Amino acid sequence: METPIFCNMWERTAREAPPACESLFGEIACDVAVVGAGVTGLSAALRLREGGADAVVLDAAFPAAGASGRSGGQIQPISGYGLARMLRGLSPDQADRVRAMALTSPDLVFDLIDRHSIDCDAVRTGLLRGIHHERLLPLPGHEPAADAGLEFLDREQTARMVGSGMFHASYFDCRGGGVNPCAYTRGLCRAARSAGVRVFSKSPALELRSDNSSWIVRTPQGTVKARNVVVATNAFSHGLVEALEQTIVTVNSIQIATYPLSGKLAASILPGGQIASDTRRLVYYFRKDAEGRLVVGGRGPASDVGNFGHYGFLVAWMQKNFPFMAPPRIQYYWSGEVAITADGLPHVHEPARGLHIVAGFNGKGMAMGTRLGTSTAERILHDDPARYGFAVRGMRPYPFWRFRKAGVRLAVSAYRVLDKFGR
Numbered sequence: 001m002e003t004p005i006f007c008n009m010w011e012r013t014a015r016e017a018p019p020a021c022e023s024l025f026g027e028i029a030c031d032v033a034v035v036g037a038g039v040t041g042l043s044a045a046l047r048l049r050e051g052g053a054d055a056v057v058l059d060a061a062f063p064a065a066g067a068s069g070r071s072g073g074q075i076q077p078i079s080g081y082g083l084a085r086m087l088r089g090l091s092p093d094q095a096d097r098v099r100a101m102a103l104t105s106p107d108l109v110f111d112l113i114d115r116h117s118i119d120c121d122a123v124r125t126g127l128l129r130g131i132h133h134e135r136l137l138p139l140p141g142h143e144p145a146a147d148a149g150l151e152f153l154d155r156e157q158t159a160r161m162v163g164s165g166m167f168h169a170s171y172f173d174c175r176g177g178g179v180n181p182c183a184y185t186r187g188l189c190r191a192a193r194s195a196g197v198r199v200f201s202k203s204p205a206l207e208l209r210s211d212n213s214s215w216i217v218r219t220p221q222g223t224v225k226a227r228n229v230v231v232a233t234n235a236f237s238h239g240l241v242e243a244l245e246q247t248i249v250t251v252n253s254i255q256i257a258t259y260p261l262s263g264k265l266a267a268s269i270l271p272g273g274q275i276a277s278d279t280r281r282l283v284y285y286f287r288k289d290a291e292g293r294l295v296v297g298g299r300g301p302a303s304d305v306g307n308f309g310h311y312g313f314l315v316a317w318m319q320k321n322f323p324f325m326a327p328p329r330i331q332y333y334w335s336g337e338v339a340i341t342a343d344g345l346p347h348v349h350e351p352a353r354g355l356h357i358v359a360g361f362n363g364k365g366m367a368m369g370t371r372l373g374t375s376t377a378e379r380i381l382h383d384d385p386a387r388y389g390f391a392v393r394g395m396r397p398y399p400f401w402r403f404r405k406a407g408v409r410l411a412v413s414a415y416r417v418l419d420k421f422g423r
């Protein structure tokens with residue numbers, strides 16, 4: 001009898017090898033110091049090096065140790081309502097730039113995968129967002145137009161694509177797809193190192209200070225001197241830049257994966273290999289991995305996530321929606337931290353000259369992090385704020401940040417009720 005494991009499945013199954021990076025010892029100098037080796041930091045470093053800048057990456061643990069290496073691996077554009085909110089208040093020119101950046105972020109990911117031969121089981125089979133409550137069905141004649149990139153699928157079409165009648169209908173977005181997120185992040189790291197980026201593991205940035213026109217980043221055993229610094233620590237933004245931590249609230253997202261499914265079972269769940277999620281505020285997301293495991297994720301408990309009991313609701317979800325699997329045999333359980341912002345959008349900050357911060361992906365940072373990391377590099381290479389596309393904003397604290405734990409608990413309870421009634 002096999003024993004289920006509490007560990008990140010993507011790390012276990014990635015064929016891209018873990019990069020062998022040393023810790024930083026001594027004093028070094030470069031053009032740009034990047035803090036954080038997830039998709040945001042690594043895509044920034046890669047683009048900087050390609051543009052001729054000398055970039056150094058520091059990670060407190062190792063490349064892909066954060067959310068990038070353990071996410072659901074959905075490669076999604078920000079579209080629909082999220083995009084509309086992102087464009088609010090922008091000038092027409094700015095809005096065009098941001099729209100293009102948001103919608104083409106999956107193109108950038110799949111292009112990087114191709115260009116650098118990243119071995120990450122990339123599939124561009126599209127994303128399905130299932131409508132979980134009939135109240136959320138669009139009025140007849142108001143379904144999204146296919147030229148907006150979204151196709152409306154009715155109940156039967158959706159059931160065929162999912163292999164279950166759990167949804168009333170769905171929106172299908174052919175721009176997106178999926179990857180093994182750990183392999184993708186490691187691949188970005190390999191590409192950056194091959195291009196000449198120096199990447200250091202177990203080298204937490206402890207302090208950041210400016211010294212004339214340079215920045216000094218201090219780690220336990222060394223320092224990096226650079227004209228520009230990119231802080232790409234997302235949900236782990238504690239302490240390094242004053243006030244950044246308070247712009248974000250962190251929540252847990254948890255995932256489980258079955259043993260590889262075979263035969264009829266494998267063919268009946270997501271037969272076309274699409275990547276799926278739903279319209280709940282407390283979203284469920286699910287897909288198969290390259291070996292045919294069914295992977296399901298959802299909102300985790302507020303604090304402790306190291307207990308198998310906390311994953312019971314995901315197993316129950318599998319049982320309810322794919323009853324022919326009963327009982328599902330779970331091989332892996334794991335979790336990660338998601339950075340939530342008050343407006344639900346990623347934030348770009350530049351609190352001082354040469355200090356660039358990108359954070360707050362709200363659980364949708366695999367493509368957007370790659371996009372904003374790359375844009376940050378462009379902005380530095382060309383010394384042009386317009387290269388962000390995004391509005392650079394001040395660091396405003398999340399309302400009632402001190403009471404965030406209670407706030408998250410309250411919000412989760414409220415969202416559960418709203419989801420139940422399709423509100």
Ligand SMILES: Cc1cc2nc3c(=O)[nH]c(=O)nc-3n(C[C@H](O)[C@H](O)[C@H](O)COP(=O)(O)OP(=O)(O)OC[C@H]3O[C@@H](n4cnc5c(N)ncnc54)[C@H](O)[C@@H]3O)c2cc1C
Nearest residue numbers: 036038039040060066067068072074205336361364365366
């Ligand atoms: C369970 C889960 C599922 C998700 N599913 C999806 C999904 O399917 N699709 C999607 O688009 N998004 C998803 N997300 C969100 C997505 O993973 C993140 O938005 C994205 O990976 C953020 O990338 P990043 O590079 O900004 O941060 P991270 O990948 O978190 O990297 C930050 C890095 O900074 C390092 N660090 C922190 N502090 C310091 C310091 N002081 N010094 C040096 N290094 C430091 C950390 O060790 C870490 O490696 C999910 C997230 C989670 C947790």
